[in-house]
Amino acid sequence: MPFAVECRDLRKTYDGKVQAVRGLSLGIGAGECFGLLGPNGAGKTTTIEILEGLLQPTSGEVTILGRTWQENPRELREWLGISLQETRLSEKLMVRETIELFASFYRQPSSADEVLRELQLAEKADAWVGKLSGGQRQRLAVATALVGNPKVLFLDEPTTGLDPQSRRQLWDIIRGFQRKGGTVLLTTHYMDEAERLCDRLAIVDHGQIIAEGTPSDLIARLGGHHVVEFEVSGNSTRDGAMDHWRELPGVEAVRHDDGLVSLTVREPHLTIPALLAAVEQLGRVLQHLTTRQASLEDVFVRLTGRHLRED
Amino acid sequence: MMNIGQTTPQMGEIPTRLAPPANGRWTGFTHLVMARLKELKREPEVIFWVFVFPLLLALGLGIAFRKKPADVISIAIVNGPRAQQALDLLQRSAQKSAIHPNLLSQAQAARGFRLGKYDLVVEVRDGNTIHYLFDPSRPESLLAKAQVDDALQTAAGRQNPLPTSTAISSEPGSRYIDFLIPGLIGMNVMNAAMWGIGFAIVEMRQRKLLKRLVATPMRRSDFLAALASSRLLLMITEVALLLGFGVLVFHMRVVGSLLTILLIGAVGALGFAGIGLLTASRAQKIESVSGLINVVMMPMWIFSGVFFSYERFPTVIQPLIKILPLTALNDALRASILEGSPFAAQTGRLLVLVIWGGVSFGFALKWFRWT
Numbered sequence: 001m002p003f004a005v006e007c008r009d010l011r012k013t014y015d016g017k018v019q020a021v022r023g024l025s026l027g028i029g030a031g032e033c034f035g036l037l038g039p040n041g042a043g044k045t046t047t048i049e050i051l052e053g054l055l056q057p058t059s060g061e062v063t064i065l066g067r068t069w070q071e072n073p074r075e076l077r078e079w080l081g082i083s084l085q086e087t088r089l090s091e092k093l094m095v096r097e098t099i100e101l102f103a104s105f106y107r108q109p110s111s112a113d114e115v116l117r118e119l120q121l122a123e124k125a126d127a128w129v130g131k132l133s134g135g136q137r138q139r140l141a142v143a144t145a146l147v148g149n150p151k152v153l154f155l156d157e158p159t160t161g162l163d164p165q166s167r168r169q170l171w172d173i174i175r176g177f178q179r180k181g182g183t184v185l186l187t188t189h190y191m192d193e194a195e196r197l198c199d200r201l202a203i204v205d206h207g208q209i210i211a212e213g214t215p216s217d218l219i220a221r222l223g224g225h226h227v228v229e230f231e232v233s234g235n236s237t238r239d240g241a242m243d244h245w246r247e248l249p250g251v252e253a254v255r256h257d258d259g260l261v262s263l264t265v266r267e268p269h270l271t272i273p274a275l276l277a278a279v280e281q282l283g284r285v286l287q288h289l290t291t292r293q294a295s296l297e298d299v300f301v302r303l304t305g306r307h308l309r310e311d
Numbered sequence: 312m313m314n315i316g317q318t319t320p321q322m323g324e325i326p327t328r329l330a331p332p333a334n335g336r337w338t339g340f341t342h343l344v345m346a347r348l349k350e351l352k353r354e355p356e357v358i359f360w361v362f363v364f365p366l367l368l369a370l371g372l373g374i375a376f377r378k379k380p381a382d383v384i385s386i387a388i389v390n391g392p393r394a395q396q397a398l399d400l401l402q403r404s405a406q407k408s409a410i411h412p413n414l415l416s417q418a419q420a421a422r423g424f425r426l427g428k429y430d431l432v433v434e435v436r437d438g439n440t441i442h443y444l445f446d447p448s449r450p451e452s453l454l455a456k457a458q459v460d461d462a463l464q465t466a467a468g469r470q471n472p473l474p475t476s477t478a479i480s481s482e483p484g485s486r487y488i489d490f491l492i493p494g495l496i497g498m499n500v501m502n503a504a505m506w507g508i509g510f511a512i513v514e515m516r517q518r519k520l521l522k523r524l525v526a527t528p529m530r531r532s533d534f535l536a537a538l539a540s541s542r543l544l545l546m547i548t549e550v551a552l553l554l555g556f557g558v559l560v561f562h563m564r565v566v567g568s569l570l571t572i573l574l575i576g577a578v579g580a581l582g583f584a585g586i587g588l589l590t591a592s593r594a595q596k597i598e599s600v601s602g603l604i605n606v607v608m609m610p611m612w613i614f615s616g617v618f619f620s621y622e623r624f625p626t627v628i629q630p631l632i633k634i635l636p637l638t639a640l641n642d643a644l645r646a647s648i649l650e651g652s653p654f655a656a657q658t659g660r661l662l663v664l665v666i667w668g669g670v671s672f673g674f675a676l677k678w679f680r681w682t
């Protein structure tokens with residue numbers, strides 16, 4: 001498969017001290033939506049800005065659509081649409097003026113009206129940017145990325161801080177771009193966003209990719225698709241209780257968090273009866289029991305021992 | 312991907328979507344200039360500081376320093392046995408309308424003189440000796456002493472060995488306001504270029520807008536040229552406004568051609584734009600660039616002859632003053648506006664501006680950070 005975006009062994013050390021990216025390689029196929037998922041400070045922004053040619057890597061190579069930043073910067077700029085993690089566009093310009101300004105830099109841009117309509121900003125076309133809501137600003141940021149008719153879209157946390165409805169609107173826009181053959185790289189903190197939007201994703205932590213694949217691949221790699229969470233009276237984790245849980249049939253992994261025990265299981269219908277019997281045998285009382293589908297969050301916690309979002 | 316073929320409307324369909332415009336070489340540049348001008352126009356503070364404030368300053372200073380109808384010298388005469396003699400002499404003198412004597416006790420006279428109420432204290436002592444108390448460091452005191460002495464001596468019968476004749480000049484062109492307006496234009500060109508370029512760039516850098524812009528195919532040189540061009544357009548308005556104000560309100564006479572004045576203004580604006588760019592090349596925060604801009608401009612406010620002539624500073628530092636860019640700009644503007652000196656005669660001063668601007672621009676390009 002020819003990669004639209006490819007990088008090999010990227011490294012970035014800020015000021016000779018902070019190792020933000022440590023040997024990161026990835027390849028994004030043409031027409032793919034690829035997600036970089038990771039906690040704060042994982043190195044997502046650093047990685048994406050290196051790919052965007054805005055940051056010089058300490059070492060490593062970047063190829064986009066077969067071109068490099070050293071040799072074909074102008075051409076690449078024409079082909080990329082970018083939205084940075086935080087940009088404050090000029091507040092005293094109108095939405096339409098802002099889009100037209102960005103359009104004016106490209107050889108063959110889309111018409112401003114079309115982009116306004118696509119991003120549902122038509123009714124705000126004549127409003128000052130300073131008067132927009134947070135969600136409208138994010139959409140405007142994406143509009144400035146789309147107006148140049150890009151082949152590849154780089155979005156750094158495009159939906160952070162948006163309400164669920166605005167997030168879904170942006171997902172639709174990103175899917176629409178993909179349907180027209182575009183390639184997308186986005187970063188996010190949101191598991192559900194990565195699961196629904198991305199064809200493939202990489203989980204980044206401490207500047208390295210710790211897992212990569214399709215969302216369902218990654219979840220399957222947990223060993224089980226289900227999570228059983230419960231709490232029992234007394235201490236559910238002491239007195240060798242953890243060993244009891246681990247030995248239950250069908251359990252792939254055990255984790256505990258503040259008295260709450262989570263079991264990653266392959267077949268809940270075998271595990272749960274055995275769990276109930278074990279609780280009774282130990283003379284404990286079950287205080288809480290839920291089962292759910294495993295998510296990327298579980299993958300992340302499994303891999304790093306930490307939660308992706310602390311809030 | 313969109314292409315022209317896809318945008319052709321189907322039969323019976325309303326063509327809502329126009330063919331995408333193909334942008335030319337200068338489309339980005341023009342949009343950048345327009346965007347900049349629109350932003351400035353929508354910022355009330357900018358309108359005030361750039362356009363209204365200099366006019367208020369000119370108005371205030373022009374009124375404060377306008378020529379008084381006739382300068383009256385106020386003097387104290389110490390009350391004593393022979394004081395009346397002095398009063399009589401003054402009464403008889405030709406300058407009697409220009410000298411206003413006050414008869415006071417010794418203590419009152421000394422106190423009034425200290426406070427600056429009187430320019431001179433006159434005391435007629437024994438043997439008809441006239442005793443003057445004056446302060447040579449106060450020009451008006453010096454003047455009063457000369458005038459009063461002259462009046463008294465002449466009235467007492469002194470004959471002048473040489474005949475003299477005089478003419479009075481308070482023609483437009485030699486008043487304070489005539490000196491002031493070109494200085495204000497120069498200062499305004501400097502302020503506006505330093506803030507309009509230096510501050511604006513750092514503000515955009517802090518907002519990550521610079522980074523966002525260089526992530527597009529925008530030519531970086533277009534961006535800088537657009538900033539400079541919008542400055543030039545504003546400069547023309549500012550010069551026209553200040554000169555028009557001087558002409559209409561203070562009946563100022565503009566001797567040089569408007570074109571020459573604008574060309575000088577343009578060289579000044581570009582020179583300061585280069586310096587502004589240099590101050591903005593690295594700073595990440597608007598606070599740091601504000602400090603830097605003030606530090607750069609402060610010496611020029613003081614030394615470059617905006618409000619008063621720099622000739623008053625010691626001769627040793629005159630060469631230093633003359634190589635300041637604002638001094639060169641002010642001198643060139645004054646020569647052109649007040650004396651009608653042609654553009655070609657300003658080469659030396661313009662060269663000072665070009666060198667400052669050019670060298671700054673060179674370093675700015677070397678150090679400049681877009682992110």
Ligand SMILES: Nc1ncnc2c1ncn2[C@@H]1O[C@H](COP(=O)(O)OP(=O)(O)OP(=O)(O)O)[C@@H](O)[C@H]1O
Pocket residue numbers: 014015018019020038039040041042043044045046047085
């Ligand atoms: N300009 C910089 N100078 C020094 N260190 C930096 C700089 N930018 C980022 N870092 C550090 O590099 C690391 C990675 O930062 P980065 O912004 O890439 O993380 P991120 O994954 O995008 O985080 P977030 O989810 O919070 O946006 C962090 O530890 C950060 O403190």
Ligand SMILES: [Mg+2]
Pocket residue numbers: 044045046085156
């Ligand atoms: Mg980030």
